[in-house]
Structure formats: C-alpha cells, structure tokens
Amino acid sequence: MQIRSSTRSRPVVLVTGGAGFIGAHICECLLVRDCDVICADNFYTGNIDNIAHLLGNPRFEVARHDVNFPLYVEVDAIFNLACPASPVHYQRDPVQTTKTSVQGAIHMLGLAKRTGAPILQASTSEVYGDPTVHPQTEDYGGNVDVTGFRACYDEGKRCAETLFFDYHRQHGIEIKVARIFNTYGPRMHPGDGRVVSNFIMQALQNQPITLYGNGDQSRSFCYVDDMVEGLLALMETPAAVTGPINIGNPVECTIRDLAQRIIALTGSASSIEYRPLPAQDPVRRCPDIGRAERELGWAPRTDLDDGLVRTIAYFRDQLATAATMRSV
Numbered sequence: 145m146q147i148r149s150s151t152r153s154r155p156v157v158l159v160t161g162g163a164g165f166i167g168a169h170i171c172e173c174l175l176v177r178d179c180d181v182i183c184a185d186n187f188y189t190g191n192i193d194n195i196a197h198l199l200g201n202p203r204f205e206v207a208r209h210d211v212n213f214p215l216y217v218e219v220d221a222i223f224n225l226a227c228p229a230s231p232v233h234y235q236r237d238p239v240q241t242t243k244t245s246v247q248g249a250i251h252m253l254g255l256a257k258r259t260g261a262p263i264l265q266a267s268t269s270e271v272y273g274d275p276t277v278h279p280q281t282e283d284y285g286g287n288v289d290v291t292g293f294r295a296c297y298d299e300g301k302r303c304a305e306t307l308f309f310d311y312h313r314q315h316g317i318e319i320k321v322a323r324i325f326n327t328y329g330p331r332m333h334p335g336d337g338r339v340v341s342n343f344i345m346q347a348l349q350n351q352p353i354t355l356y357g358n359g360d361q362s363r364s365f366c367y368v369d370d371m372v373e374g375l376l377a378l379m380e381t382p383a384a385v386t387g388p389i390n391i392g393n394p395v396e397c398t399i400r401d402l403a404q405r406i407i408a409l410t411g412s413a414s415s416i417e418y419r420p421l422p423a424q425d426p427v428r429r430c431p432d433i434g435r436a437e438r439e440l441g442w443a444p445r446t447d448l449d450d451g452l453v454r455t456i457a458y459f460r461d462q463l464a465t466a467a468t469m470r471s472v
C-alpha cells in the first residue's frame with residue numbers, strides 16, 4: 145500500500161516538525177516518492193537550513209505554524225513530529241513541551257478526523273521511562289517518574305498516545321504510533337545536548353568529551369535513514385496496523401564505548417571528562433523490534449560505525465562552513 149489521495153492526482157502529506165532533524169529527512173523522502181509536502185513548524189528547535197535545499201521545489205510548502213493552534217489544510221496523510229526532542233530542549237520550557245505534545249496531538253487528530261487522513265505519531269522510547277525490562281517490548285508499561293524533570297516529555301508523549309488510541313476507537317481515525325528510539329545522523333542540531341552531537345562536536349574541536357556518570361549506561365542508536373524507512377513503512381501499512389511499534393536499532397552500546405568510538409573515528413586528541421549524571425537518566429535502553437520486523441518487514445541496516453562516519457562528515461562540514469562565514 146502507498147499513501148494515496150482519493151481526490152488529487154498526487155497525495156498531499158503534512159509533516160509537523162518538518163524543519164527538525166528527523167522531519168527534514170521525512171520531507172525529503174516524501175518528495176522523492178512523488179508526494180506534495182506541507183512542512184508545518186514553529187522553528188523552536190528546527191532550522192531552515194535543514195530544508196533550504198527543498199525550498200525551490202514547487203511541491204514543497206512551508207508554514208510557520210505552532211501546533212498548539214488549530215490548523216486547517218487539506219491533506220491525505222499526517223506525520224506528527226512537532227515537539228522538542230532532546231532533554232536540553234524539552235526541559236527548557238517544560239510546560240510548553242507538555243502542551244505541544246498534548247494540545248498538538250488534539251489539533252492534528254482533529255485534522256485527521258475531518259480529512260480522513262491516516263496520522264502517524266512520533267512517540268518515543270521515553271514512554272518506558274527508566275525501564276526495568278530489557279529489551280523493551282511494546283506491551284511493557286514503563287517506569288516513568290510522573291513528577292520528575294523528564295516527565296514533561298515522557299508523560300506528554302504518553303498522553304498523546306492515549307489520545308491517538310481514543311480517537312481511533314471513538315472516531316475511527318487511522319492511526320500509526322511509532323515509538324522512536326535514540327536516532328542520530330546528519331541534520332542533528334549541534335547544540336541540542338544529545339550525546340552523539342555533543343561527542344562529535346567536542347571530538348572535532350579537540351575539546352574534552354563530557355561523559356555523564358561513569359559511562360556504563362547504555363543506549364541503542366539508530367541511523368536516521370533507517371529510522372525514516374521504518375516510519376514510512378509504518379505509514380504505508382494497512383489500516384489494521386496501529387502500533388504502538390518500536391522503531392530503533394537493537395544493538396546496545398554503553399556511552400563510554402560511544403565516546404571511545406567517536407574519538408577513534410575522528411582521530412581526535414580529546415580526553416574524557418567525567419561529569420555528574422543528570423537526574424533520572426535511564427540506565428539502559430534497547431528496543432525489541434520483533435513487531436517491526438513482523439508487521440513492517442523492517443530492520444535497521446546501518447552499522448553504528450558507518451552511521452557515525454557519515455554523521456562526523458556532516459558536522460565537519462558544518463564547522464568548516466561556520467569558520468568560512470567568520471572569516472568573510
């Protein structure tokens with residue numbers, strides 16, 4: 145099955161958060177698949193540079209829009225990604241983070257209800273909180289600290305999932321809920337504080353690598369091309385496939401190992417500097433992707449070192465461009 149329009153020659157797809165890291169890759173892939181694309185973004189963490197190369201395309205449209213307000217457009221499918229995603233960004237204005245997840249979901253679900261468009265929610269592995277079950281399966285209920293610093297994001301995303309399933313049951317909306325695990329790659333925000341962008345930027349500038357805690361905590365890192373393939377595959381499933389469905393790379397890596405890999409791959413002279421572990425930092429995170437393999441026929445293909453090499457090349461270019469701009 146493919147994204148289709150019953151009334152237009154080409155489907156029109158809305159991507160909220162389309163100027164962000166993952167959203168920009170989705171916009172690009174949808175254009176390649178011959179969709180018309182509306183990118184709606186308030187540019188809170190997104191960057192026009194992420195979509196600058198698409199702006200001349202007459203099939204691509206950008207709306208500066210905050211999903212906390214209603215949006216009336218005619219569309220055939222919706223990818224709802226609008227939400228700050230890194231801990232530094234989502235904790236900067238936690239009230240706004242929860243509002244964006246919840247109010248944004250209500251508006252996009254209202255839009256889906258009116259237009260009949262299928263809607264995909266960019267949910268997160270953070271719905272599992274600091275998990276006590278490894279790897280995490282979709283039926284694991286999670287271990288979230290309701291009042292902690294991460295709750296604005298975790299609980300916001302959990303409530304959005306609830307809304308998706310209630311709109312599905314109550315109004316028959318076609319929903320696709322993806323639980324995205326740590327994703328990295330070109331177009332990550334260099335200042336978003338996430339571990340891959342931080343370590344690469346530090347390594348390329350021979351600055352100390354800031355390792356929080358003792359580095360034994362683990363994550364599983366999915367390259368962005370694999371992630372986008374998984375999200376598009378989910379959108380193209382029959383209506384009966386609703387998720388929630390984990391999309392991520394099941395290969396677990398400690399943060400210390402990640403630091404050492406990045407130092408080696410960049411040939412950096414950086415040393416490791418130990419810093420305190422942030423509050424409620426999850427100890428381990430690793431997806432069980434059995435459901436994605438069965439229902440989407442999807443599995444990630446990019447090995448961590450290959451993905452890191454491509455991401456390092458991206459950040460190296462960014463630093464070189466910034467240096468050129470400073471010298472003119």
Ligand code: NAD
Nearest residue numbers: 161163164165166186187188189190210211226227229327
């Ligand atoms: P990002 O911060 O690069 O992108 C988010 C985009 O949403 C930005 O362009 C931002 O400007 C926009 N946005 C934020 N608030 C908005 C609002 N109120 N109205 C309109 N636009 C708004 O983050 P990302 O890594 O690309 O994440 C995209 C989505 O995927 C998010 O919903 C995030 O929660 C989810 N996700 C990402 C990861 C990851 O590892 N990157 C993991 C789990 C879930």
Ligand code: UDP
Nearest residue numbers: 213214215216217250251252254255257258
């Ligand atoms: N909404 C929107 N775009 C649409 C349709 C609805 O933004 O094309 C908003 C609408 O303003 C409302 C929300 O989505 O705030 C939920 O819509 P729903 O129809 O579920 O609720 P109701 O309008 O009945 O409160």
Ligand code: UDP
Nearest residue numbers: 231337338339340342354355356361399425
């Ligand atoms: N981390 C780190 N140094 C940094 C940034 C992050 O050691 O400069 C750690 C962080 O404490 C966490 C892991 O790397 O254990 C992943 O952090 P990130 O913010 O990328 O994602 P999340 O915690 O949301 O999975």
